[in-house]
Amino acid sequence: MHLDPARGYDLIGDIHGCAKTLEHLLTTLGYRQQAGVWRHPQRMAIFLGDLVDRGPRIREALHLVRDMVATGQALCIMGNHEFNALAWSTPAAPGSGQQFVREHTPRHARLIKETLEQFEAYPAEWQSFLDWFYELPLFIDAGYFRVVHACWDASLIEPLRAQFADGCIDEHFLQAAAVHGSFANTAFDRLLRGTDMRLPHGMTLTSDDGFTRAHFRTKFWEEDPQTYGDIVFQPDALPELAAQMPLSESQKTELLKYGADQPLLFVGHYWRSGKPALIRSNLACLDYSAVLNGKMVAYRLDQEVRLDPNKFVWVDVDSPEARP
Structure with missing residues (x-):
């Protein structure tokens, strides 16, 4: 995807239905509502996925982001929660042994509960958003920077790009993801959920x-990890005994590596906490647990080829988000 290098980009982490906080962040970034759409005279927003589930204003967040995308004010990639919504709603292919691509288990029902409840009175509208999710690419490669929800894996992205040049998948590919170990299943799992062990x-x-x-979720950039604790990347700590255990040489070899010499990479997904900071000079995670009263975070990208720790912008999420 060729983006205008003269334009600035504001990359924004997971929203999860926190529409009021998103409006607060956009205002802080200098966007203003004009003709019902949030706009900036020189900049464009890029949303890193996970617009839905968990939060109090999912419907409002979807309208806000889709309107920005439709008018050229934003781009948005698919997160695992948009994939989950499509997979929950899509019948599995005949012979798969499943009724839906994402089985309707109690756990899966719990994760999508708020979204379905907030759209209960708007079924046609919810269907229109499901259709729109197919227009969200799994990744953006702008040359000097890249965007993916959880993990950049070139061994999967290159064949994906050969099949879907714009990174947007179709229903057939979605249905193929119901088969564990298939290319579609592996691609969705790796790009939208990350690496694990x-x-x-x-x-x-x-x-x-x-x-x-x-x-547990693992880092995909650690250069020389020695123990399980060196590669853990999630809000939940490993049991202490596990964290201290050494990795085998085969485990080290199998770990994905995103090199320090690669283009800038922005991800969401990982529920970070504390003050927003770089992971390293070419890698930033912008998910700071907004829906858990954390922070909604953006990075203001211009033409830099190495990330600047001073270019994070964020707003704290407080209790008014939860009130009508």
Whole structure:
């Protein structure tokens, strides 16, 4: 995708239905509503996905972002929650052994609950947003910078680009994701959820959101990790015994590496906390847990080829977001 290098870009992390906070952030960035659309005279917003689920104003957030995209004021990529919504709503292909691409388990129902409830009185509108999700690319490659929701894996992005030049998938590809281990399943999982590893010796961990997991999210940029603790990248700490365990040489070899010499990369997804900061000079995560009363974060990108720690802009999420 060729973007105008003379234009500035404001990359914005996960929204999750926090529409009031998004408006506050856009105002802070110098955007103003004109003819019902948020606009900036010199800049464009790029949203990193996860507009839906969990938050109090999902419908309003979707309208705001889609209107900006439709009028050329923003771009938006797909997050795992937009994929989840499509997969929840799409019948699986015959012979897959499933009724829907994303099975209607209690856990999956809990994750999409707020979205479905907020659109209960607007079924046609919800269908129009599902259709729109197919227009959200899985990645943006602008040459000097890249955007993906969770993880940039060139071994998957190159064949994806060969099949879908604009990065936007179709229903057939979505249905293929129901087959575990398929290319579609692997691509969605890696690009939209990131890399992970199984905990050693059958260990599990229970996260703050109440889910018990046998896998944990891993860094995809660590140059010389030695232990499980060196590669963990998630809000939930590993059990101390697991964190201290050494990685095997085969595990080290299998880890994905996004090199320090690669173009700038922006991701969301990872529920960070504290003061927004670079991961390293070519990598920034912009998800700072807005829907958990954290921060909604943007990075103001101009023509720099190395990230500037002073170019983060954020607003704190406070209790008014939850009130009508």
